[in-house]
């Protein structure tokens with residue numbers, strides 16, 4: 001927003017994050033974002049605070065961008081951070097303003113928060129809510145924000161629509177869908193459910209390919225030439241993880257159930273199950289390569305983040321596999337270009353290395369679990385020189401099988417002979 005020319009005040013309740021941001025440092029790894037942060041700090045258009053009072057006095061438009069994680073032991077989403085924002089901000093809102101929700105929420109949340117906002121703010125109905133779901137991907141956050149595929153505006157007044165159209169005008173020609181609260185909320189749940197389904201579809205095909213001795217990578221390529229299907233999100237492998245797709249499809253099922261439409265989304269249970277089975281299959285393939293048991297076995301793991309170009313390890317398929325192998329008695333050493341610190345904090349019991357080569361030393365089997373470019377570019381000869389046995393399982397179908405096989409590696413992949 002600062003880059004687009006607006007005066008921006010960012011608020012977080014975590015003082016240490018605010019301190020970092022004020023120094024021009026990011027609390028997360030996101031390509032291109034640090035440049036943007038520094039440039040806009042220098043221009044003076046971007047500042048930070050922990051004070052809701054200051055934020056309320058400052059803003060004409062307030063974006064709420066907090067997380068809605070999965071509740072412990074349940075499928076439903078925890079929306080308490082959203083309520084906390086509205087309860088903290090509203091009492092200071094004493095003039096006309098727009099509060100805009102960006103979080104992924106169970107349908108019906110916006111209407112409930114809109115009522116709460118009006119009830120708690122001195123400005124009353126002059127403090128209005130809008131719902132404007134966010135579609136950015138981690139690793140591409142800057143690009144997706146400055147060049148979105150579409151903008152969805154859930155609004156209940158022309159004033160709210162006008163404010164948001166003005167806010168996004170600097171982005172140029174972007175399709176805008178103006179709709180009501182529940183539709184805007186559902187668009188986001190539907191988009192992530194579709195993406196998760198697409199990934200699990202190709203991974204279900206991988207399961208069939210495995211028993212039919214077919215090649216899912218070639219199958220996916222052949223499907224991709226059909227415009228109606230398309231090749232994006234059709235990469236077979238270890239499946240989806242992260243802070244969004246897994247918990248969003250579960251929260252979507254839970255909410256549909258509450259509303260009496262649980263049958264509509266039972267297929268998402270399968271989508272989830274297929275996804276989790278890929279992790280188990282990965283462990284099976286690795287175990288098979290080392291003779292049926294991980295006891296007394298050294299396993300080199302390439303990747304900890306849930307996907308490349310991110311340091312996010314939330315529901316990371318890579319770490320899930322590493323943890324399982326550790327529990328089965330394997331000695332696991334993990335390397336990841338940026339997610340090592342996060343992984344170490346979450347799983348101090350596992351082993352870590354500062355390079356792919358170090359993770360490979362003495363390994364009985366190597367596992368590629370996150371397709372960082374650095375791993376795709378690895379030299380099979382160099383890696384082969386330090387391992388105990390040239391065994392590799394490519395969990396992301398990212399390596400060239402022939403190259404590795406001709407370097408003497410026993411190469412296995414998910415969904416391919």
Ligand code: UGA
Pocket residue numbers: 104134135136137138139192195199232233234235236237238239240241242243244245248306307
């Ligand atoms: C996802 C959506 O793509 C965004 O549009 C959405 O805004 C975001 O969730 C959100 O709800 O905030 P993100 O979680 O950053 O974005 O990551 P994705 O690029 O969707 O990847 C998710 C997982 O699917 C990763 O673990 C990735 O490795 C896996 N994946 C992706 C596959 O296994 N195969 C594919 O073909 C594509």
